[in-house]
Amino acid sequence: MTIEPVLDDQRDQFPLGMRVLIVDDDVTCLRVLETMLHKCQYHVTATSHAFTALELLRENRNKFDLVISDVQMPDMDGFKLLELVGLEMDLPVIMLSSNGDRELVMKGVTHGACDYLVKPVRIQELKNIWQHVVRRKKVDSKDRTNSGNQDKSHIGNCGGGMANSDQNVKLNKKRKDQNEDEDDNRDEDGYDNDDPSTQKKPRVVWSVDLHRKFVAAVNKLGIDKAVPKKILDLMNEDNLTRENVASHLQKFRLYLKRISCVANQQANMMAAIGSSDSSYLRMGSFNGVRNYHALTGPGQFNNTGFRSMPLNGMIGRVNTPAGLGQHCLPSSGSIKLGHGQHPSNSILDQGLFPGNRNGSMFQGNLELDQRHSKGATSVRDLSAGINGTPVFPIAGGLSDAKLIVSRSSDAVGLTDDPILRHPRDFEGGREYVNQSSLSVAPLKSDFSAPFLDHGRLNDSWSSAAQSSAFRSNSFPSSNMRDNIPVVMSSQLRNCQFDVPSINSVSSQLQDPRTEMLIQPSAISSTAEQIIDSDPTQGWVWMDHKQDSPYHHSDAISSSMNSLMPANIPVAFDQNLDSKGTTLQRNMDFNSIGQSNFLDPLHIKFDEVERSVEASMNLKPGYTMDQRKPQGGLVSNNYGLLDDLVSAMTNQLEKR
Amino acid sequence: MERNNMRRQVALMRQSLFTQGYLDEQFVQLEELQDDTNPNFVEEIATLYYRDSCRSLQTIEQALEKTPHDFNKLDNHMHQFKGSSSSIGAKKVKAECQQFREYCRAGNGEGCMRTFQLLKKEHATLKKKLEAYFQMARQAGPIETASRPK
Numbered sequence: 001m002t003i004e005p006v007l008d009d010q011r012d013q014f015p016l017g018m019r020v021l022i023v024d025d026d027v028t029c030l031r032v033l034e035t036m037l038h039k040c041q042y043h044v045t046a047t048s049h050a051f052t053a054l055e056l057l058r059e060n061r062n063k064f065d066l067v068i069s070d071v072q073m074p075d076m077d078g079f080k081l082l083e084l085v086g087l088e089m090d091l092p093v094i095m096l097s098s099n100g101d102r103e104l105v106m107k108g109v110t111h112g113a114c115d116y117l118v119k120p121v122r123i124q125e126l127k128n129i130w131q132h133v134v135r136r137k138k139v140d141s142k143d144r145t146n147s148g149n150q151d152k153s154h155i156g157n158c159g160g161g162m163a164n165s166d167q168n169v170k171l172n173k174k175r176k177d178q179n180e181d182e183d184d185n186r187d188e189d190g191y192d193n194d195d196p197s198t199q200k201k202p203r204v205v206w207s208v209d210l211h212r213k214f215v216a217a218v219n220k221l222g223i224d225k226a227v228p229k230k231i232l233d234l235m236n237e238d239n240l241t242r243e244n245v246a247s248h249l250q251k252f253r254l255y256l257k258r259i260s261c262v263a264n265q266q267a268n269m270m271a272a273i274g275s276s277d278s279s280y281l282r283m284g285s286f287n288g289v290r291n292y293h294a295l296t297g298p299g300q301f302n303n304t305g306f307r308s309m310p311l312n313g314m315i316g317r318v319n320t321p322a323g324l325g326q327h328c329l330p331s332s333g334s335i336k337l338g339h340g341q342h343p344s345n346s347i348l349d350q351g352l353f354p355g356n357r358n359g360s361m362f363q364g365n366l367e368l369d370q371r372h373s374k375g376a377t378s379v380r381d382l383s384a385g386i387n388g389t390p391v392f393p394i395a396g397g398l399s400d401a402k403l404i405v406s407r408s409s410d411a412v413g414l415t416d417d418p419i420l421r422h423p424r425d426f427e428g429g430r431e432y433v434n435q436s437s438l439s440v441a442p443l444k445s446d447f448s449a450p451f452l453d454h455g456r457l458n459d460s461w462s463s464a465a466q467s468s469a470f471r472s473n474s475f476p477s478s479n480m481r482d483n484i485p486v487v488m489s490s491q492l493r494n495c496q497f498d499v500p501s502i503n504s505v506s507s508q509l510q511d512p513r514t515e516m517l518i519q520p521s522a523i524s525s526t527a528e529q530i531i532d533s534d535p536t537q538g539w540v541w542m543d544h545k546q547d548s549p550y551h552h553s554d555a556i557s558s559s560m561n562s563l564m565p566a567n568i569p570v571a572f573d574q575n576l577d578s579k580g581t582t583l584q585r586n587m588d589f590n591s592i593g594q595s596n597f598l599d600p601l602h603i604k605f606d607e608v609e610r611s612v613e614a615s616m617n618l619k620p621g622y623t624m625d626q627r628k629p630q631g632g633l634v635s636n637n638y639g640l641l642d643d644l645v646s647a648m649t650n651q652l653e654k655r
Numbered sequence: 656m657e658r659n660n661m662r663r664q665v666a667l668m669r670q671s672l673f674t675q676g677y678l679d680e681q682f683v684q685l686e687e688l689q690d691d692t693n694p695n696f697v698e699e700i701a702t703l704y705y706r707d708s709c710r711s712l713q714t715i716e717q718a719l720e721k722t723p724h725d726f727n728k729l730d731n732h733m734h735q736f737k738g739s740s741s742s743i744g745a746k747k748v749k750a751e752c753q754q755f756r757e758y759c760r761a762g763n764g765e766g767c768m769r770t771f772q773l774l775k776k777e778h779a780t781l782k783k784k785l786e787a788y789f790q791m792a793r794q795a796g797p798i799e800t801a802s803r804p805k
Contacts, residue, residue, distance in 0.1 A: 028704045028739040035688045035696060072734060098738035120681040120741040123688070 015130030019043045019063060023053040023081065024070035024096065029119060033068070033096075036123045042130075050076035054084065061089040065133045068117075071097035071104060079111045086112040087251065092132040096121065112254075204244045210237065214248060223256070661795035668788050677781050682744030698789045704743045705782055711736045712775060719768055729767065730759040747777045 020042050024030040030046050037044045045064070047053050050073050057064060067085050071078035082093045092115075095108040100118035108116040114132040117125055206214070217234035218226040228246040235245070672678045682697075689696040715732045718725065737752035751774035758766035 026735060026739045026742070027707050028700065029742045031703055032685065032688075032700060032742045035693065036684075039688055070738075072731070098734065098741055119738050120684070120744070122681075122684055 015133070016041045017043050018065045018130050018133060019045070020066045020068060020129075021053055021056060021064045022046045022068045023050055023073070023078075024048060025050075025073045025075070026070070029070070029096075033121060033126075036121065036126050039123060040127050050078070050081050054081065057085060057089050057091070061091065064091060066092050066094065066129060068094045068096055068129075071095055071099070071108070079107060082108070082111045082113055090247075092136060094129060094132065112250075204240060204248075206248060210235075210240075211248075213237065214245070214252070218249070218252070223253070658796060661791065665788070665792045665795045668791060672784060672788065676746050677784060679744045679746040679749075681741060685743065700743055701785050701789070704739055704745075708736060708739060708778065711739075712778065715771065719771060722764070724762075724764045724767065726759045726762055726764075726767075730756055733759065745778075745781055748774065748781060751777055 020037055022030060022033050022037070022044060023046075024033065025048050027048060030048055034044050034046045045056065047056065050069070053067070053069070054076075057067070069078050069081050069085075073081075078095060078097070082095060085091055085093050093113050094115040094117060095113040096117045096119060097104060098119040100116075105116045114135075115129065204210075213235045214231060217231040220234060221227070221230050226249065228242045228249055231249065232240060232242050232245045673682075685697045685700055711732060715729065715736065718729050718732060733752055733755050737749060737756070740748045740752060751770055755767055755770040755774060758764075758770055
């Protein structure tokens with residue numbers, strides 16, 4: 001149990017001394033609120049800048065128990081801050097606004113606020129805010145002993161809170177409390193629940209493997225029917241509470257929803273593009289920044305390799321519940337995380353290409369369309385594999401770029417996968433996969449630039465591919481944590497991708513049109529075999545312009561998918577809070593037709609590309625040379641890819 | 656004697672601020688926050704408010720001068736202003752803010768401008784009254800600072 005001596009006393013007298021961080025650009029309100037909280041005997045830190053607040057929180061999450069934030073602020077939207085805090089730090093957040101309109105309150109709920117106060121705030125309302133802190137902790141412990149009971153409520157919550165944003169306000173409001181309980185319990189492991197005033201408990205790290213299992217379970221149950229209890233049962237994991245699953249599920253759903261939005265947009269685009277590949281999953285872009293924690297905590301990833309599965313699963317699911325439009329490719333087959341049964345083969349195998357398939361992990365195309373370029377779509381956290389650091393998928397704010405990840409209908413990496421087939425097609429021309437390994441070269445601060453911020457890959461694919469989507473969040477290295485910019489703020493911090501090779505590859509991705517088959521050859525020798533089988537592995541298929549490259553893209557996307565999945569699941573809301581990894585998905589990559597699964601891959605592409613180049617003879621179509629991320633975003637993205645690749649590489653190496 | 660008189664006056668003045676609708680319940684909340692550790696809290700907040708709000712008003716004024724009116728922006732500014740006004744319990748000011756926002760939403764530039772003038776007037780009036788009140792309260796002695804009997 002982590003105990004901070006300094007706060008011990010306070011803890012004992014909880015809720016006295018509860019540490020609150022308040023954010024409001026209006027100094028009068030801030031001052032009044034601060035004084036009121038002091039009166040309640042809380043410990044208050046006040047700031048009028050949202051970014052400052054974020055910094056403070058990132059610096060040490062454990063310094064605060066609760067956050068109160070204004071909705072309307074000039075430097076950052078309160079809801080974004082809310083999301084970020086929820087994802088990164090898993091702290092309860094109370095929204096504050098002088099506007100108490102239903103829609104806003106609803107928005108608060110859907111973004112995960114645990115309460116919504118209307119100004120002017122009275123002290124009586126503040127006296128009880130400590131309940132939100134306690135509730136989180138309590139639920140955890142209670143859940144451990146009592147998972148069954150909560151299922152129902154959770155189901156209700158999940159249903160209400162997540163997928164049905166358009167449920168009437170009342171319903172959602174009613175569920176709000178329940179949701180809060182469930183949702184607030186992010187991936188907190190129920191370690192020490194005895195003492196409600198304890199610090200945050202260690203989080204469950206959603207490793208690639210774990211996430212894969214999770215996604216598999218979800219897919220099996222069906223996203224609509226997936227309830228934490230069942231998921232937990234299916235996953236059959238020790239040390240995982242229903243609450244952990246519940247919060248992870250919530251995040252997952254939110255993620256799906258977001259990508260579905262993007263995906264929808266993408267769908268149209270894709271349709272236009274005429275992707276040869278049939279389905280692609282649209283992964284909605286995450287508006288703003290969506291941080292998903294890296295798959296796994298550092299080190300975990302290594303073992304799991306990229307589990308494309310999870311991603312697949314996710315992808316598949318994306319379409320469904322979230323109402324993804326258009327091309328959802330929920331290939332259930334693919335979604336099976338379980339495919340994973342190849343625990344070890346090269347990374348590609350694992351996630352990306354189960355078995356030795358060239359098939360991309362994703363069955364079908366996962367189209368990540370990041371329309372809302374807020375710059376950061378989602379950053380996938382590729383953490384796990386790479387040097388033990390989480391891989392962060394880079395989610396750039398590819399505004400226009402769509403990341404299309406094509407998923408073959410088969411399960412991940414199934415050979416039958418059309419995508420897989422593609423690679424074969426490519427073989428002639430593209431040799432992607434010569435490289436066997438994706439060199440997962442950590443994208444070290446090369447891409448530190450916050451891609452995401454700028455993720456405006458609006459137009460060109462390439463740019464999109466590169467940049468936008470991926471915001472490389474700090475990845476692999478744990479240091480990245482700090483960098484994991486909240487996608488929202490689209491600050492890509494250092495994308496430390498450990499996949500240098502991928503970077504190269506990613507650069508190639510720049511040109512959307514060209515199939516940037518970036519082969520993360522770097523991944524590792526082990527990957528080799530896999531790669532061979534699937535040239536597209538690790539390829540980021542950035543080609544979204546033309547139809548032709550589809551296969552490539554498929555290949556790439558497959559590879560990407562494979563990579564992605566690994567990342568995606570991981571990234572998706574990992575508890576890597578600690579790591580600060582955020583999974584940002586860059587949905588902007590628009591891979592025409594196929595999915596451009598770019599996120600992590602992109603980053604890696606650069607690297608991979610370089611390595612690959614030698615071995616591969618890419619056809620002219622491939623612009624492997626596109627190293628330069630257009631708009632500079634690419635680099636960022638590559639970071640993600642790199643991570644992805646590195647992760648993969650690691651995996652491969654392990655095998 | 657003198658003191659008592661003063662205190663009574665202060666109390667009356669305070670009361671009138673409420674009955675005349677210049678202040679609302681929120682002001683009482685502020686008063687309750689005032690204590691020994693924070694003896695001049697209310698006044699401090701009022702000062703802070705006026706400093707900050709003057710700036711806001713200027714911004715809004717400038718925005719109003721630009722035509723065509725950017726109602727969205729105006730609305731946002733006013734939203735902010737309304738928030739802080741409500742934090743100190745400035746009732747009439749708040750009402751004018753609300754009116755202004757409605758005109759914004761309706762796209763009624765003329766209405767906005769008119770309301771804005773009224774708003775400024777209310778804002779200034781309240782300021783004067785509060786200043787007088789605080790001054791008197793200070794003179795009457797610390798005990799008399801308008802705190803609600805516990």
